[in-house]
Amino acid sequence: MPSARILLVDDEVSIQRTLAPLLRSRGYDVDIAATGSDALQAASQRPPDLIVLDLGLPDLEGSEVCRRIRMSATMPIIILSARGNEKDKVAALDLGADDYVTKPFGPEELLARIRVWLRRMVSDDRAESGRQTLGDLTIDYDRRRLLRADEEIRLTPKEFELLAFLARNANRVLTHRAILKALWGPNAVDQPEHLWVLVAQVRRKIEPDPAHPRYLVSEPWVGYRLAAES
Amino acid sequence: MQRTRTNDLRDAVAAAAGVALVTVAYRWAHIANPTTIALTYLLVVLIVAAASRLSVAVVTSAMSVLLLNFFFLPPVGRFTIADPQNWFALLVFLAVSLVASNLSSVARQRTVEAVERRDEMARLFDLSRDVLLTTDSREAIQQLARFVARRFDLDYVAIALPRGADWQVVTTGSPPIELDREQLTLAAGGLGRTLEFDARERTYSGHRTIAADGRDVRIVPLRLGIKPIGVLAAAGRPVEPGSLDALGGVVAIAIERVQLLEERKAAELSRQSEALKSALLASLGHDLRTPLTAIRVAATNLQASWLGESERRDQSQVVLAEVERLTRLFEGILDMARIDAGAVATDVQWVHPAQIVESAREQVAHTIESHPMRVDVRAETLVRLDPRLTAAALAHLLDNAAKYSPSAAPIEVDASLADGDLVIAVRDHGPGVSAADLPRLFDRFYRGAHTSRVSGTGMGLSIVRGLLAVERGRVWVENCAGGGARFAIAVPVEQKPLEATA
Numbered sequence: 001m002p003s004a005r006i007l008l009v010d011d012e013v014s015i016q017r018t019l020a021p022l023l024r025s026r027g028y029d030v031d032i033a034a035t036g037s038d039a040l041q042a043a044s045q046r047p048p049d050l051i052v053l054d055l056g057l058p059d060l061e062g063s064e065v066c067r068r069i070r071m072s073a074t075m076p077i078i079i080l081s082a083r084g085n086e087k088d089k090v091a092a093l094d095l096g097a098d099d100y101v102t103k104p105f106g107p108e109e110l111l112a113r114i115r116v117w118l119r120r121m122v123s124d125d126r127a128e129s130g131r132q133t134l135g136d137l138t139i140d141y142d143r144r145r146l147l148r149a150d151e152e153i154r155l156t157p158k159e160f161e162l163l164a165f166l167a168r169n170a171n172r173v174l175t176h177r178a179i180l181k182a183l184w185g186p187n188a189v190d191q192p193e194h195l196w197v198l199v200a201q202v203r204r205k206i207e208p209d210p211a212h213p214r215y216l217v218s219e220p221w222v223g224y225r226l227a228a229e230s
Numbered sequence: 231m232q233r234t235r236t237n238d239l240r241d242a243v244a245a246a247a248g249v250a251l252v253t254v255a256y257r258w259a260h261i262a263n264p265t266t267i268a269l270t271y272l273l274v275v276l277i278v279a280a281a282s283r284l285s286v287a288v289v290t291s292a293m294s295v296l297l298l299n300f301f302f303l304p305p306v307g308r309f310t311i312a313d314p315q316n317w318f319a320l321l322v323f324l325a326v327s328l329v330a331s332n333l334s335s336v337a338r339q340r341t342v343e344a345v346e347r348r349d350e351m352a353r354l355f356d357l358s359r360d361v362l363l364t365t366d367s368r369e370a371i372q373q374l375a376r377f378v379a380r381r382f383d384l385d386y387v388a389i390a391l392p393r394g395a396d397w398q399v400v401t402t403g404s405p406p407i408e409l410d411r412e413q414l415t416l417a418a419g420g421l422g423r424t425l426e427f428d429a430r431e432r433t434y435s436g437h438r439t440i441a442a443d444g445r446d447v448r449i450v451p452l453r454l455g456i457k458p459i460g461v462l463a464a465a466g467r468p469v470e471p472g473s474l475d476a477l478g479g480v481v482a483i484a485i486e487r488v489q490l491l492e493e494r495k496a497a498e499l500s501r502q503s504e505a506l507k508s509a510l511l512a513s514l515g516h517d518l519r520t521p522l523t524a525i526r527v528a529a530t531n532l533q534a535s536w537l538g539e540s541e542r543r544d545q546s547q548v549v550l551a552e553v554e555r556l557t558r559l560f561e562g563i564l565d566m567a568r569i570d571a572g573a574v575a576t577d578v579q580w581v582h583p584a585q586i587v588e589s590a591r592e593q594v595a596h597t598i599e600s601h602p603m604r605v606d607v608r609a610e611t612l613v614r615l616d617p618r619l620t621a622a623a624l625a626h627l628l629d630n631a632a633k634y635s636p637s638a639a640p641i642e643v644d645a646s647l648a649d650g651d652l653v654i655a656v657r658d659h660g661p662g663v664s665a666a667d668l669p670r671l672f673d674r675f676y677r678g679a680h681t682s683r684v685s686g687t688g689m690g691l692s693i694v695r696g697l698l699a700v701e702r703g704r705v706w707v708e709n710c711a712g713g714g715a716r717f718a719i720a721v722p723v724e725q726k727p728l729e730a731t732a
Contacts (some may be wrong), residue, residue: 014524017548022527025536056516082519104522107530 004118005029007048009039009065010080011058019052022107028114036060043069050117052110053097054080055088063091070096076117078110086221093175093222100173100222116171132167134215134228137206139167146206158183159202166216166226175223199224241282245290248274253297264316267302268323275327279334287331295324350473354480357381361484370488375402378464378481385466386447389481390414392460407443407465414449414461437471450474452482459485506675510687517559517687521552528552551596558594558629562689565622566674569696576616576700580726583609583645583652586617590624598632598641606644613652613723616701620652620721623697623705626690627656627717635660635714647725651703655718662709671707694719 006023010016011034020030031048033039036057043051051069055062066077079100081089089100098117101110132139138147144160146153155163165182166174180189188194203210217225252270261267271294279287299309303316311317360377364370371389379387379402386403397414401407438449448469450462462481469477528545531537537545568574584607591603631641639659646653663671667678674692694705703721710716 012520012524014548014552015520015527017544018524018527018531021537021541021545022531025531025534082515103519104526107527 003027003029004049005031005046006114007031007033007039007042007051009033009036009051009057010054011035011056012054015054015080019107019110022111023114026111034058036062036065039065040068043073047073048075050075050114051077052080052114053077053092055092056082061091062088063095063097066092066097067095076120078113078117080105090175090177090222093173094177098172120171132170134167134170134226137215139164148206153205155202155205158198159205162198162202163206163216163226166224167228170226170228173219173223173225177223179223238283238286241278241286242289245274245278245282245286246293248278249290249293249297253301257301262302264298264302264319268298268319271298272323272327272330276330276334279331280338284331284335287335288328291324291327291331294327295320298323346470347473350469350476353381354473354476357477358480361480361487364484364488370491371400371485372402374481374484374488375400378462378477379403382464382469382477383467384464384469386445386464388463389452389485390461390463391485403466405443407445407447407463409442409447409463410440413440413442437474448474450478452478452485454482454486510675510689514559514687518556521555524552525549547596554594554596558625559687561622562626562687562693565693565697566689569693569700574619574697574700576619578614578616580612580614581617582612582728583607583647583654586621586624586652587643587645587654589617589621590628593621593625594629594632597629600637601632601635602638602640604640604642606642608644608646609652611647611725611727613647613725615652615721615723619697619701620654620703620719623694623703623719624654624656626694627705627719630690630717631656631658631660631715634658639714647723648720650722650725651720652723653718653720655716657710657714657716659712659714662713662715663707668707672705 006028008016008019008023008030009032010019016032016034020032023030031042031046033042036059039051039053039057042048053062053065057065062079062081066079069075069077076099077092077097079089079092079097080103081092081100082103093100099113101113130141132141136148137153139145140147141164144157146155146160146163161183162179165179176192176195177189180192180195183198184191184194199216200210203213203216206215207213215227217227219225249271252267252274256262256267256270275287275290275294278290296309299311299320300307303320304312311320357377360381361374364373364377371391375387375389378384378389384403386401386405386407388399388401388407388409390397390399390409392398397411399409399414401409437451439446440449441447445465447463447465450464451458452460452462459482462478464474525548528548531545532542532549565574584605587605587607591598591605628641628643635641635658641659642657644655644657664678667676670676671678672691672695675688676692677688691705698705698719698721701721703719705717705719707715707717
């Protein structure tokens with residue numbers, strides 16, 4: 001398999017100078033862009049397999065870059081964000097970014113995310129039917145059932161819908177807004193309390209320890225993610 | 231009182247002269263019609279009553295009766311009266327003159343009162359105008375007391391405001407009177423509980439007169455609505471109770487206004503400082519995160535075995551540059567704290583201006599490495615200044631020049647001596663300073679309107695200003711004709727020729 005190509009978008013020279021060698025050392029090809037417009041150009045001319053995108057670019061908002069890339073391409077986008085610009089981060093996730101890491105991050109954290117997303121691009125055909133396995137859970141889409149070691153966990157239709165939606169986007173951070181819209185329609189996006197209640201119910205049923213969720217993970221201030229890796 | 235008595239005496243003499251004149255004139259003209267003569271006397275009595283006090287008019291009436299009787303009513307030359315009808319006429323004359331005197335005197339009294347009231351109204355009006363001009367300064371209450379004293383011609387005015395259990399007393403005028411705190415508390419104690427209107431005095435209850443230092447001091451409660459807020463004490467010219475009440479009202483409103491202004495100012499200040507804090511936190515957030523991330527990744531890279539020699543050098547350079555950035559950030563915060571605390575100590579030494587420039591360049595070596603530098607030091611003498619402070623200020627300017635100009639754009643530094651100042655200027659080839667940013671450029675945490683994409687805390691230039699202020703120096707900026715900005719600092723220095731050190 002040819003090595004994956006990653007487009008690194010960050011205007012800070014020190015980040016470029018450290019991340020690029022790191023990624024190359026792990027066998028990835030790395031292209032570098034320092035501005036949003038450079039990134040858009042690079043993404044269309046030599047489409048990378050994955051984009052690592054800093055939110056604080058000198059010319060364009062990070063979310064705007066996400067939106068424009070998503071108009072023509074589906075490669076995973078991982079955002080580098082700083083705590084304090086949650087709004088930007090959520091906007092970028094809503095507009096098509098898949099995941100984020102918060103600065104200052106450890107290199108292994110970023111590398112792990114990159115691995116997950118690249119593997120999914122190869123293996124995952126986004127199960128719409130059939131079965132999907134997450135750790136010791138199995139989702140049976142045809143019969144709308146959830147199994148743990150062949151034993152059924154009973155879910156209400158709404159609970160199943162939430163789990164299926166998250167599972168179809170396994171590992172991806174889904175914003176509160178996106179989940180509310182998918183489950184309750186566009187009018188519900190400002191009523192997160194529905195979601196809190198539903199998430200709590202699902203956790204009680206699927207989590208070994210609902211206080212420390214392993215599958216249905218919260219992304220503070222942003223949304224939820226269904227962790228497929230254990 | 232002395233004055234009034236003298237006036238009365240003078241009026242009485244004038245009245246006597248008037249009556250005498252009438253008597254002499256009629257005797258001389260041999261006019262003996264008692265009606266004409268009585269009316270003429272009455273005229274004199276009325277004039278006296280209009281011009282002077284009732285008592286003088288009464289005396290005049292009595293004199294007139296006696297003179298009329300003696301000189302004009304038969305038998306002339308004696309105090310006896312032949313015709314009983316004349317007795318009656320004389321009594322009527324006396325009665326008419328007394329009643330007329332009284333009426334005239336009352337009318338006069340009213341006029342005097344009206345004038346006085348108008349006078350007090352004018353004073354109150356002037357005072358309220360003064361009050362509107364008071365600012366929210368710390369002396370506002372003091373100023374208020376002075377206004378009251380001036381407008382009402384009082385010798386002494388005090389405004390006492392309760393502060394917890396104690397009183398804040400602001401006084402003006404001389405001689406100062408020591409107000410008894412107990413008395414104030416007593417005066418204030420009655421406030422708020424009873425609010426009775428005294429119709430005769432046209433005043434609300436609560437006024438009292440206390441003796442302090444041998445003087446009578448009027449104590450007037452200050453109320454907003456019926457809520458007591460303090461006490462006004464006044465001594466000197468007597469002011470009628472109604473006016474004192476109105477005065478108390480104006481003063482109470484003024485105090486309330488001052489306090490509201492103070493509160494508003496405090497709220498504004500705390501809002502500003504909140505805004506500054508969040509601006510600092512936001513920019514600190516970014517300025518800390520990027521170097522930390524880069525250092526962390528570079529350190530990981532340095533541990534890896536795959537690294538070649540040149541890559542290893544490159545990674546350690548990144549670490550050094552980012553550590554330098556963090557160090558500068560840290561020193562900036564420290565400098566700012568020192569400037570705030572007034573704890574920047576100067577340590578003056580003889581140095582050559584080139585050393586200052588050199589030291590500043592070293593401090594920001596990694597930041598400015600991508601910019602060609604042209605340094606021009608035109609100085610043949612040593613200067614005496616604090617090299618650390620000056621170089622730190624210059625380093626901030628170099629840092630800014632590198633940050634705000636395109637990569638590889640040259641930076642020019644020139645140092646020269648002019649009018650006893652060491653002037654060091656840093657010229658960049660960036661976008662220059664927009665006119666909108668100029669007034670606030672040196673304010674703490676202020677960042678140019680179009681610079682949000684350049685990382686920075688907005689502390690640099692305010693630190694430069696703070697550091698230079700310690701050295702009695704200054705900093706300014708101008709846009710250059712060919713584009714770019716020129717920041718210059720000037721520090722007053724002693725000079726001595728180079729040879730002298732040898």
